[in-house]
Amino acid sequence: MDSQDNGSGPRRKARGRPRGWDDKTAQNTIKSLDRAMEVFEYLSEEQGKALSTLSEEMSQSPATVYRILVTLEGRGLVEFDHDEQVWHIGPKAFVIGSRFLRRTSLVDRARPVMRKLMEATGETANLGVEKEGSVLFLSQVETHASIRAFFPPGTLSPMHASGIGKALLAHMDEDRLDRLLAAVDLQAFTDRSITSAETLKKDLASIRAQGFSVDNEEKNTGMRCIAAPVFDINREAIAGISVSGPTSRVSEAEIERLSRPVIEAAHQLTLAIGGTVTLPRS
Structure with missing residues (x-):
């Protein structure tokens, strides 16, 4: 017997990805997230960077980079060294990477x-x-x-x-x-x-x-x-x-x-x- 959804017809199989999956145009990307990932990836390669240095090297405003870093810090993906006044990759990045390696x-x-x-x-x-x-x-x-x-x-x-x-x-x-x-x-x-x-x-x-x-x-x-x-x-x-x-x-x-x-x-x-x-x- 087919499954019913509130009597309106057969329930659709859950999709692993939406239509237009291969469409990588701007309408299907989140610019702020993309910018945040750029900062995150750059910091992973060039750890121990001050906010002003990151901003200058990435040609981004200090305010934008700071908001990104604070957001990532809240998730444990980056952390701030108060003594040196520089930013590093955080422990949560390692945890996520380890999960990838396990699979x-x-x-x-x-x-x-x-x-x-x-x-x-x-x-x-x-x-x-x-x-x-x-x-x-x-x-x-x-x-x-x-x-x-x-x-x-x-x-x-x-x-x-x-x-x-x-x-x-x-x-x-x-x-x-x-x-x-x-x-x-x-x-x-x-x-x-x-x-x-x-x-x-x-x-x-x-x-x-x-x-x-x-x-x-x-x-x-x-x-x-x-x-x-x-x-x-x-x-x-x-x-x-x-x-x-x-x-x-x-x-x-x-x-x-x-x-x-x-x-x-x-x-x-x-x-x-x-x-x-x-x-x-x-």
């Missing part, structure tokens, strides 16, 4: 990013994390090409002979890196495998500087992989995203071109999980 799944967030990466490059996209000194592959979006890389979820691979592995090693704390290298055998899988800790560290320094790593037939002859790290809120590399394919398609001449969408995908996934994008460093 965030790395694999779920990665799937659309990986799909776009595969379509942009034409090569198989992979997602992996470090697990007890090895790379654990969590997800893969395969290319439609007949010859392709295959790393099913659950596959383990040595970090020193993996694009994702080297991307993670390059951003690992030095003490932890030394402990890990001392505990593993840098096995030779091909004549291109890196078997010296000193040589590997030089490669890792280059990876940090350029923002991506390359498995240059170091695990399997005829296969090449390009990877970039994914960072969490603490700027720690917690995962890697990559594309893999035969050297006939992923040639040395193509590395630079293919690295750009890989780095962009890593940045997108970093932001999608609430992380902080970390730029290449020497």
Whole structure:
């Protein structure tokens, strides 16, 4: 039997969003709220700002910025340091952010990013994390090409002979890196495998500087992989995203071109999980 609403007809199913959801024109936005969020986001990046400094840097009147800050303060989203006379992000912002992180799944967030990466490059996209000194592959979006890389979820691979592995090693704390290298055998899988800790560290320094790593037939002859790290809120590399394919398609001449969408995908996934994008460093 259909549900009735005061006898006037079938009750409509609750809608998750209204008509015109995709209409982002001014008529569907709240300007004052948008302005408040601008102040909130700016303060989150530039904490410890005086009212006059915020007003000047954001080209907003002091009165407007003050009203916004006081409103946000009432919700615990910002707080005022009376001794220093500056504003900071408040504890409620952390609480809300933590709720977002609790619902965030790395694999779920990665799937659309990986799909776009595969379509942009034409090569198989992979997602992996470090697990007890090895790379654990969590997800893969395969290319439609007949010859392709295959790393099913659950596959383990040595970090020193993996694009994702080297991307993670390059951003690992030095003490932890030394402990890990001392505990593993840098096995030779091909004549291109890196078997010296000193040589590997030089490669890792280059990876940090350029923002991506390359498995240059170091695990399997005829296969090449390009990877970039994914960072969490603490700027720690917690995962890697990559594309893999035969050297006939992923040639040395193509590395630079293919690295750009890989780095962009890593940045997108970093932001999608609430992380902080970390730029290449020497």
